[in-house]
Amino acid sequence: LVTPSTVDINEVKRLALDYEVNLRYFPDGEIGLSLDETTDNDDLDVLLDIFATAAGNQAAFTDNEDFTSIVSLDESLLRNEPFLQAPVFKQHRSETAMMRYIKSLERKDISLTHSMIPLGSCTMKLNAASEMLAAGLDGLAGVHPYAPSEQVEGSITLMKATEALLCQVTGFDRCSLQPNSGAAGEYAGLRVIKAYFADKGMEQRNTVLIPASAHGTNPASAAQAGFDIVTVACDESGNVDLSDWTAKATENADKLAGCMITYPSTHGIFETTIRTMCAIIHENGGLVYMDGANMNAQVGITSPAFIGADVCHLNLQKTFAMPHGGGGPGMGPICCRKALAPYLPGHPFGGNARNAVSSAPYGYAMLVPISYGYLRMLGPDGLRACTEVAILNANYLAEKLNPYYPVLYRGEQGRVGHEVILDCRGFKAAGITETDNSKRLMDYGFHAPTLSFPVHGTLMVEPTESENLAELDRFIEAMISIYHEIKAIENGQADKTDNVLTQAPHPEYALMADDWSHAYPRTVAAYPLPWVAANKFQVPVARVDNAFGDRNLVCCLS
Structure with missing residues (x-):
């Protein structure tokens, strides 16, 4: 808004503060304000009274005005094409329906509520409820970012x-x-x-x-x-x-x-x-x-x-x-x-x-x-303990998995920091890549580690201090089980193209289908270890074409 020369900007500020209204005042004397769908007639009346009083006039309140006569948009500004036409915008018309829709989406996402997320260099630690409440x-x-400091x-x-x-x-x-x-x-x-x-x-x-x-x-x-x-x-x-x-x-x-x-x-x-x-x-x-x-x-x-x-x-x-x-x-x-x-x-x-x-x-x-x-809440001692346990957990994984997945880098003392890089390049003889390993981990209920970064053909794992020994052991057991599945391919016990790794992950709709054409049982695909069945995360989709996804901005599903 351009302030008329007859209006004292300081008087506008005083009146606005009396009404507990914050406006934006630009150095050149202009005034900025924002209105949205939460703004009602009472809010408009307050603004009208502020500006009218500052100008020495009597406010004309909203109840006495025909909005259509004083507010209009040029036809060039009006939308001609339809919008929000996708079915999802019309299907959920009650809070109950919306709640169930949101929950259905949530069930498709693995998170820390299910299991450890071992992404290296991402530090996927607990976000404690006690910390989140204050936000x-x-x-x-x-608080608006431009609110006056006082x-x-x-x-x-x-x-x-x-x-x-x-x-x-x-x-x-x-x-x-x-x-x-x-x-x-x-x-x-x-x-x-x-x-x-x-x-x-x-x-x-x-x-x-x-x-x-x-x-x-x-x-x-x-x-x-x-x-x-x-x-x-x-x-x-x-x-x-x-x-x-x-x-x-x-x-x-x-x-x-x-x-x-x-x-x-x-x-x-x-x-x-x-x-x-x-x-x-x-x-x-x-x-x-x-x-x-x-x-x-x-x-x-x-x-x-x-x-x-x-x-x-x-x-x-x-x-x-x-x-x-x-x-x-x-x-x-x-x-x-x-x-x-x-x-x-x-x-x-x-x-x-x-x-x-x-x-x-x-x-x-x-x-x-x-x-x-x-x-x-942690304080100096707690923060140090977090660091120590994060490093301890990474080294525990390194020692347990090294016989199966060589640890690529270690420090001068033979230890790793808070994360560990596992070398998967030795499995290429069996036709298995680090991607196959990660997709098979989904069947065990784990998110993939970081793939091929910073070294191609590797997995980088960061357990953080949030994971207890039982969860670390489950991850270790899953990785060792996958190692033996790879060995079965190398030894000719499993087919080189139709096996649990190259066909992973196995979504529920495929596991329950009448037609099962794979050379291995459904139970091996779905429940590779006994504890998986107790808290099975159902993968929502089968293997996607990574290369196609990387090369095409929009993936069209038919």
């Missing part, structure tokens, strides 16, 4: 307390909650580095070193932030090649902005040279960005600041127990040393929008109470 409190969830002192206190806790965890001095995902956190952290060097008059420092083993988002974020990328090789043990790291840091010393490094590495091991690597970057004038994807193996036993990093991001939906799912919402806060604090993302509408990476100053602020609850 629904109206005083937190109902109206949300409680929320801001919570944000600042969470920032302080994350600084304690990382060893850094300042934190920004603004980035809306881990990838956004990477980008924000790199923008901080770029702004730092620009402010120092060293714009030529525009090169970052990234190990070949890095998460794919690392080079993508660096490119998005405008950096030149130099890839550093890894050795046969999965460690960053220190000689190559040193050589490339030295070669690019005059233009080195820094590096992106993950700790523990993406290969799931604690690299003993990490502090040396960070020191080399500093010696050549650069700054160290640490990817916090694997922070669940650090909390309480080390920190990004201790290893020598200058800035890092944290995945609240991983390490700090905020839910995953559906591509969001997420949070990727960044923490940094004091020298970089002036370059953290600014308030997008607060007069200092420098380096802002979100349209709201605290990102998905309503999610912060979840991680705050996690941090406060």
